[in-house]
Amino acid sequence: MARDKQIYQLYLDLYRKHGDPARFWPQWCSRNKSLTWREVVAIGAILTQRTSWHNADLALRNLRKHGLLSLSAIAGLRNLNRLTEVVRPAGFFRTKPRRLFELASFIVDNYGDLETFAREDLKAGREKLLGLYGIGLETADTILLYALDKPTFVIDEYTKRLVIKKRLSEKFDYDHLQSVFENSLPREVRVYQNFHTLIIVDQKGEEASMMEMVE
DNA sequence: ACCCAGGTGGCCC
DNA sequence: GGGCCACATGGG
Numbered sequence: 001m002a003r004d005k006q007i008y009q010l011y012l013d014l015y016r017k018h019g020d021p022a023r024f025w026p027q028w029c030s031r032n033k034s035l036t037w038r039e040v041v042a043i044g045a046i047l048t049q050r051t052s053w054h055n056a057d058l059a060l061r062n063l064r065k066h067g068l069l070s071l072s073a074i075a076g077l078r079n080l081n082r083l084t085e086v087v088r089p090a091g092f093f094r095t096k097p098r099r100l101f102e103l104a105s106f107i108v109d110n111y112g113d114l115e116t117f118a119r120e121d122l123k124a125g126r127e128k129l130l131g132l133y134g135i136g137l138e139t140a141d142t143i144l145l146y147a148l149d150k151p152t153f154v155i156d157e158y159t160k161r162l163v164i165k166k167r168l169s170e171k172f173d174y175d176h177l178q179s180v181f182e183n184s185l186p187r188e189v190r191v192y193q194n195f196h197t198l199i200i201v202d203q204k205g206e207e208a209s210m211m212e213m214v215e
Numbered sequence: 216a217c218c219c220a221g222g223t224g225g226c227c228c
Numbered sequence: 229g230g231g232c233c234a235c236a237t238g239g240g
Contacts, residue, residue: 045221052220055238091236095223136223156221173230200221 007168007184011191014198021197038114039071041147045139046099047090058089071114074104099134106132118148126152137174145196151189153181158200 015021043063048056063069066086068077077083083097090096106128111117117125122144129140137155144150155177163169169180185191 048220049222050220050235051222052238055220055236058238089237091220091238092222093236095235099223134223138222142221154221158221196221 003168003180004184006166007181008186010162010166011185011195011198014202015194018198018201021194021201024197024201036070038118038147040069042071042103042114042143043069043074043100045142045147046096046103046134047087049092049096049134049139051091056090059087062086062089071104071107074100075108077101095134099132102133103129103135114147118150122150122152125150141178145189145192149189151182151187151192153178153185153192154196155181156196156200158203159196161203162199 040060044056044060047059060069063086066082068074068083068086074083080097080101083100084093087093087096087100107114107117120128125148126140126144129135129143130137135143141152141154144152145154155174159177159181160172163172163177163180169177171177181195185195
């Protein structure tokens with residue numbers, strides 16, 4: 001089977017096996033979309049860097065409890081002392097608060113909110129996110145795909161493991177793997193979102209802990 | 216007492 | 229430009 005057909009078939013198989021992966025997304029992401037759901041996704045993308053979702057979730061709950069679960073609240077902070085304490089469960093307390101503040105002030109100062117930033121086209125928005133401290137390829141694509149509904153495929157550790165296991169590529173650098181997936185799938189945001197989630201759910205098991213942070 | 220988890224930036228050669 | 233390495237917390 002040609003590689004592109006094989007990859008799309010893999011998506012169909014995973015979908016059939018696990019069902020609609022949207023049910024694994026946190027409630028604030030799937031249903032009950034509040035005005036700030038994009039912001040929670042973007043903040044979560046930074047908090048979960050090299051960190052279990054459970055720990056990132058503890059930090060998200062803490063942010064909400066302290067009224068800091070929004071980009072404007074974070075951007076308005078005088079210093080990072082309180083933010084540091086609040087996101088501590090997510091680890092990397094020296095870097096993550098600064099990364100959150102950089103993203104928040106960039107969006108708030110230049111666009112006001114993520115709805116407005118989402119008007120940038122994919123390529124321009126991606127370049128701008130990548131220019132921020134602490135936002136690399138995976139975090140940028142995660143924000144673009146899940147918070148801004150842009151069609152860019154996220155390559156993470158789970159995706160790489162799948163590529164190795166199924167021998168989908170000989171090269172493993174980010175850009176190449178991304179093109180392998182994007183060239184094999186219909187260019188649809190929902191397909192990219194579903195596939196990425198399914199890859200994780202398939203490896204972690206059905207109890208994928210993304211379901212936490214309910215209300 | 217280990218080992219791991221949706222990465223990133225800063226070194227080194 | 230690829231190949232290491234520190235970074236921090238909570239849970240198994």
